[in-house]
Amino acid sequence: MTEVYTLDLNFQGIPHVIASYLIKHPRGAAIIESGPGSTIEALKAALKVHDLTVDDITDVLLTHIHLDHAGAAGWLARHGDHGQGARIYVHPNGAGHMLNPEKLINSATRIYGPLMDQLWGEFLCVPEDKLIVIQDQQEVVIDHLRFCPLDTPGHAEHHYAYLLEDTLFTGDVGGIRLPGPPHLRVPMPPPEFHLERWRESLGKMQETSCKRLAPTHFGIYDNPEWHFEMLQRGLDEVEAFMIETLPADPPMPAISDKFMQWTGARAKREGLPDEMTGAYEAANPSWMSATGMQRYWRKYRVAVG
Numbered sequence: 502m503t504e505v506y507t508l509d510l511n512f513q514g515i516p517h518v519i520a521s522y523l524i525k526h527p528r529g530a531a532i533i534e535s536g537p538g539s540t541i542e543a544l545k546a547a548l549k550v551h552d553l554t555v556d557d558i559t560d561v562l563l564t565h566i567h568l569d570h571a572g573a574a575g576w577l578a579r580h581g582d583h584g585q586g587a588r589i590y591v592h593p594n595g596a597g598h599m600l601n602p603e604k605l606i607n608s609a610t611r612i613y614g615p616l617m618d619q620l621w622g623e624f625l626c627v628p629e630d631k632l633i634v635i636q637d638q639q640e641v642v643i644d645h646l647r648f649c650p651l652d653t654p655g656h657a658e659h660h661y662a663y664l665l666e667d668t669l670f671t672g673d674v675g676g677i678r679l680p681g682p683p684h685l686r687v688p689m690p691p692p693e694f695h696l697e698r699w700r701e702s703l704g705k706m707q708e709t710s711c712k713r714l715a716p717t718h719f720g721i722y723d724n725p726e727w728h729f730e731m732l733q734r735g736l737d738e739v740e741a742f743m744i745e746t747l748p749a750d751p752p753m754p755a756i757s758d759k760f761m762q763w764t765g766a767r768a769k770r771e772g773l774p775d776e777m778t779g780a781y782e783a784a785n786p787s788w789m790s791a792t793g794m795q796r797y798w799r800k801y802r803v804a805v806g
């Protein structure tokens with residue numbers, strides 16, 4: 502079994518929030534996720550532990566283009582692979598934003614305002630000759646390594662999970678699960694959170710019969726069956742929350758407050774220590790999920806119901 506190493510990008514000084522996964526090969530190394538621009542120094546430090554530098558990164562596979570997963574891809578496309586630039590692999594629906602990230606940066610700036618830089622750092626475009634757009638299940642071959650991308654919408658329409666042998670890198674569609682007491686949250690950002698597509702993606706991930714899961718937030722877990730059950734339950738619980746809350750079309754702050762309370766009560770029920778709340782919120786802010794749920798509900802449930 503090919504060894505997979507977890508690189509902790511120590512996002513905002515908090516351990517175990519954003520991972521990049523390192524897989525070595527004879528010419529250097531591939532990573533899954535670049536992490537954001539703000540954690541490039543942490544990435545360098547984590548590579549050093551393996552006697553590697555950015556020079557050794559030949560290939561970067563992105564699960565999707567959200568800033569916490571892909572923000573440093575443009576930088577790696579200039580500095581990786583001994584200064585020739587690493588190759589960046591992406592879903593067709595995300596490719597345009599990597600070549601021309603202006604819209605992505607503008608919409609993130611509207612959300613994060615003055616915190617934008619501190620949180621995410623610089624987002625450089627990926628030069629066209631370094632961007633490789635891959636189709637669903639089109640194998641990515643890097644030396645002896647073979648990665649199979651699985652089209653897995655629900656969290657975002659441009660999301661892949663990657664299967665390497667029996668390890669599945671689930672990006673965000675596998676949910677948020679940090680080391681510690683078993684607890685899983687569903688990240689539902691606007692504008693593309695979609696419950697039914699997510700359920701289909703869950704089925705696809707289960708069909709892989711993988712033995713290990715590596716969600717970007719955070720770590721490698723060897724009990725995929727339990728994990729998928731928790732994800733299924735998480736989706737069911739979120740749907741129940743939406744059915745109870747959203748038909749009255751309450752204003753956004755009310756949805757956000759109620760969802761924060763709901764999330765807190767659920768964490769307590771599952772025995773999550775209070776000191777882990779910050780890490781879960783850093784990986785997946787509840788207010789953002791509230792926004793994503795409202796958008797989904799108005800677009801898909803009100804319109805058809």
Ligand SMILES: [Zn+2]
Binds near residue numbers: 565567656673
């Ligand atoms: Zn995401």
